Amino acid sequence: MKTYEQINDRIESGKAVVLTANEIMDFVDKKGLDAAAEEVDVVTTATFGPMCSSGCFLNFGHSKPKIRMSEAWIEDVLVYTGIAAVDVFLGATQLRHGDPANMYPPGDFRYGGGHVIEDLVAGKKLQLFALSYGTDEYPLRELRTYFTIDDLNQATMVNPRNCYQNYNVAINCSDKTIHTYMGRLEPNCKNANYCSAGQLSPLLNDPYYDTIGVGTRVWLAGAQGHVYAEGTQHTGACERTDAGVPTEGAGTLALTGDMKQMQPEFVRGVSFRGYGISLAVGVGVPIPILNADILKRTCVRDRDILAPVTDYSYDYPEKTGKVIAKVSYEQLRSGEIEINGKKVTVGSLSSYYKALEIANLLADEIRRGDFQLTRPIAPLPKDSIMKSMTQRGTLS
Amino acid sequence: MTETVTYKLMLHFPKCECEKPIIYHLVKDYDLVVNIFRAKVTPEEEGFLVLDVTGTEANIQRAMDYVNTFNVQVNTTGKGVTRDKEKCTHCGYCIPYCPTKALHLSDETTRKVTYNEADCIECLACIRVCPYGACTSAF
Numbered sequence: 001m002k003t004y005e006q007i008n009d010r011i012e013s014g015k016a017v018v019l020t021a022n023e024i025m026d027f028v029d030k031k032g033l034d035a036a037a038e039e040v041d042v043v044t045t046a047t048f049g050p051m052c053s054s055g056c057f058l059n060f061g062h063s064k065p066k067i068r069m070s071e072a073w074i075e076d077v078l079v080y081t082g083i084a085a086v087d088v089f090l091g092a093t094q095l096r097h098g099d100p101a102n103m104y105p106p107g108d109f110r111y112g113g114g115h116v117i118e119d120l121v122a123g124k125k126l127q128l129f130a131l132s133y134g135t136d137e138y139p140l141r142e143l144r145t146y147f148t149i150d151d152l153n154q155a156t157m158v159n160p161r162n163c164y165q166n167y168n169v170a171i172n173c174s175d176k177t178i179h180t181y182m183g184r185l186e187p188n189c190k191n192a193n194y195c196s197a198g199q200l201s202p203l204l205n206d207p208y209y210d211t212i213g214v215g216t217r218v219w220l221a222g223a224q225g226h227v228y229a230e231g232t233q234h235t236g237a238c239e240r241t242d243a244g245v246p247t248e249g250a251g252t253l254a255l256t257g258d259m260k261q262m263q264p265e266f267v268r269g270v271s272f273r274g275y276g277i278s279l280a281v282g283v284g285v286p287i288p289i290l291n292a293d294i295l296k297r298t299c300v301r302d303r304d305i306l307a308p309v310t311d312y313s314y315d316y317p318e319k320t321g322k323v324i325a326k327v328s329y330e331q332l333r334s335g336e337i338e339i340n341g342k343k344v345t346v347g348s349l350s351s352y353y354k355a356l357e358i359a360n361l362l363a364d365e366i367r368r369g370d371f372q373l374t375r376p377i378a379p380l381p382k383d384s385i386m387k388s389m390t391q392r393g394t395l396s
Numbered sequence: 397m398t399e400t401v402t403y404k405l406m407l408h409f410p411k412c413e414c415e416k417p418i419i420y421h422l423v424k425d426y427d428l429v430v431n432i433f434r435a436k437v438t439p440e441e442e443g444f445l446v447l448d449v450t451g452t453e454a455n456i457q458r459a460m461d462y463v464n465t466f467n468v469q470v471n472t473t474g475k476g477v478t479r480d481k482e483k484c485t486h487c488g489y490c491i492p493y494c495p496t497k498a499l500h501l502s503d504e505t506t507r508k509v510t511y512n513e514a515d516c517i518e519c520l521a522c523i524r525v526c527p528y529g530a531c532t533s534a535f
Contacts, residue, residue, distance in 0.1 A: 265482075271527055347492040349527075
């Protein structure tokens with residue numbers, strides 16, 4: 001048994017034993033669970049993939065004369081101005097003004113909110129265009145200027161939903177190609193795509209949210225951010241294996257961090273033909289090894305994690321809830337799964353390579369004493385369910 | 397019989413050289429087997445051609461000397477399709493769409509995606525599917 005304080009003391013003195021979620025299984029197999037739980041202080045987990053529920057709040061500082069922006073665009077991408085004068089919210093999936101979207105399907109969606117966020121973090125010079133109706137104290141009615149992230153007072157990333165605990169494997173059972181946020185899916189179940197770091201993924205290594213909660217400090221694209229709430233659509237009460245590993249979406253985290261501290265290679269705009277824009281973000285989450293149970297759950301392997309194969313041509317859009325099959329991440333990573341007796345080639349939208357890189361970067365930061373762990377200020381709910389929309393036709 | 401070798405080449409035709417039947421002469425005069433992967437040669441505009449040439453070293457050298465008498469640039473390294481290593485996130489999404497496995501995982505542990513230009517037949521599938529715009533075409 002260890003406490004957060006003991007682990008942090010060891011981190012501060014540069015003596016912490018830190019392993020990645022990729023290394024811990026073999027270490028525990030070799031040392032035995034109890035001995036390893038004594039020795040290991042932290043296991044690092046990570047993920048890198050598209051996370052549509054992403055955006056950022058920016059503060060520009062005041063112009064002279066002042067403006068209360070009522071409509072604004074950055075690089076022709078609309079930002080939300082329904083907050084204070086020179087504060088805006090930029091959303092990852094926002095299209096660029098004039099983008100024909102899916103008018104001639106599939107649309108290309110070459111540039112949008114996610115790309116603006118990437119360019120901001122990369123330090124590029126961007127154009128702000130803003131309009132206002134003018135008020136007594138904010139008389140300026142139009143503004144065009146160029147800025148970089150260094151000119152902003154604050155640039156704060158928010159991911160209301162990040163680190164999905166598990167995710168669908170998308171397949172297309174129809175007879176024509178479809179374009180989705182899970183990529184291009186060929187007809188007649190020819191290919192399938194998945195999106196999870198599997199055995200490296202944060203919440204799959206802490207399936208009951210014993211250590212990851214509101215207030216947990218995380219590595220967010222190189223910055224030290226934190227979990228500010230349960231993520232949207234967090235579903236603690238999900239279907240699980242005997243070992244507690246969710247076999248469907250399940251838990252999510254809401255994350256925030258300072259974009260000025262982020263590294264551009266871990267904040268990337270994403271274009272999905274026929275679907276739209278998104279943002280891929282790299283996240284690393286440390287798991288303090290407080291006891292042997294927590295350690296045991298970080299030893300989860302790809303073969304123990306099952307993902308639901310879902311038909312994105314019918315069952316997903318029509319919300320039938322049907323799952324065609326459950327397959328393990330070990331099978332998915334082999335590049336081929338078998339569905340209804342037919343071989344299906346498999347691709348990934350989540351980068352295991354980058355996740356591994358992040359898990360190692362975070363481990364190094366902790367070993368150097370540069371990253372301290374935090375005890376959550378509130379746990380993530382284990383019993384919450386995900387409601388469907390209630391669609392009412394009348395006011396009754 | 398002299399051993400034959402195969403080279404993958406990209407030819408760039410400036411505006412003035414587009415109407416000359418250069419490939420015909422490669423076959424007829426230098427006994428080369430040509431396999432054209434992709435071509436875009438439009439009169440009054442510049443043109444590109446990516447092809448394999450197979451023949452004896454001596455004949456290929458003579459053919460290149462012939463091509464060089466025109467204002468045509470022969471590129472034996474940079475091909476029509478390139479992958480930007482900085483932009484690639486190694487997610488592996490492109491791999492099932494690549495028909496020749498030019499894009500593949502170089503090792504199972506790190507799951508790093510490697511691009512082997514020599515295997516690329518320039519079908520451009522990767523350019524259409526890459527969400528990060530990592531693959532691009534020279535033409």
